Amino acid sequence: MQSSEIELVYFSATGTTRKIIQTIGKTLPIPKNDRNLLLNPIRNDISMAADHLTVVAMPVYNGRLPDYCTQSLMHLKGNGTPAIAVVVYGNREYDDALLELKTLLEKNGFIVLGAAAFIARHSIFPQVATDRPDENDLALVKDFTNRCIEKLTSSSTVSDFKPFEVKGNFPYKEARSVPMKPSSGEDCNVCGTCAQICPVHAITVSDTKTQTDENLCISCGACITACPSESRQYRGEDYEKFKGKFIERFSRRKEPEWFL
Structure with a gap:
């Protein structure tokens, strides 16, 4: 099975999730469309063609997908479209986020052929996993991507993909807001x-x-x-x-x- 285009869909507030999905994109030698939900949330339904491999990479906030992201992803519709599900977390744990992403995509008409959880610098405590994703991480991102490509190209149709499970639990853990919020200091120049x-x-x-x-x-x-x-x-x-x-x-x- 071949894909004519690649859709890269991601949310990356601090740049680390973007680095991982761009590494995936560079490993895929096919024309790509870049959809950054930080800058352009999806507010109306978008239908992905059956031959458009869709890679979705989301950050993990307190063990779940951010509600801001799920609101966009609910508008992302597949048509038996192959997809790769990726979550990125700050070295604590990804809990139910990968299961949540895989399930959401499958309910929306995608066939998930691979799912992964990668580590990046923690967004609130940057002293944790400070230099990640590092070279070893990115090499594993490429390895994972190549395995997904092999799985895709060795299949005649998406119906050939065997179901697989990922870590996580139903019901999902309670989604809680992070109590710590950033603020401006006295050196703020009010640039906006x-x-x-x-x-x-x-x-x-x-x-x-x-x-x-x-x-x-x-x-x-x-x-x-x-x-x-x-x-x-x-x-x-x-x-x-x-x-x-x-x-x-x-x-x-x-x-x-x-x-x-």
């Missing part, structure tokens, strides 16, 4: 870059300061990555207290896992 990049419009800018609506903020870290003055950060006594415990508990290196 953070407000422009925020996918949920949680940041407002006045003449003298920026303000974050913590009820809207999903703690994705896009504003921190984009801030030209590096003023946007996670801060505060509770953050510093929890940071030490998190680093101590989750710094031991974990390795990617995949399922075919």
Whole structure:
């Protein structure tokens, strides 16, 4: 079975999920369409042709897919379309996120031929998995991609794919908002870059300061990555207290896992 085009669909607030899916894309020698949900969420149904291999890569927030992402993915429709499901997590655990992504895609008409969980720098505590994905990770990303290609090309139709299971549990763990939210410091120059990049419009800018609506903020870290003055950060006594415990508990290196 051959694919005429590749659809790369991802959400990457801090750039690490993008690095992984772009590595997948470079390993696939077929024309690709790039869909970055951070910049362009899907608000209306999009139908993927049966010969458009669709790669979906999502971050893991507290063991689940971000609701912001699932709202877009619900509009992504397959027509017996082969798909690769990827989640990226910060070295703690991916819990039910990969199962959630695989199940969502299958319910929407995709045939998932491979699924994987890769590790990247933690978005809230960047001292954990600081340099990941590293060269070893990216080599495994390529290996996984090549195995998916082999599985796809050795099959006549998607009906030849054998069902497989991934880690995760039904019902999914409760989706909880991350209590820590980034804010601007005294060195903020009120340029408005953070407000422009925020996918949920949680940041407002006045003449003298920026303000974050913590009820809207999903703690994705896009504003921190984009801030030209590096003023946007996670801060505060509770953050510093929890940071030490998190680093101590989750710094031991974990390795990617995949399922075919």
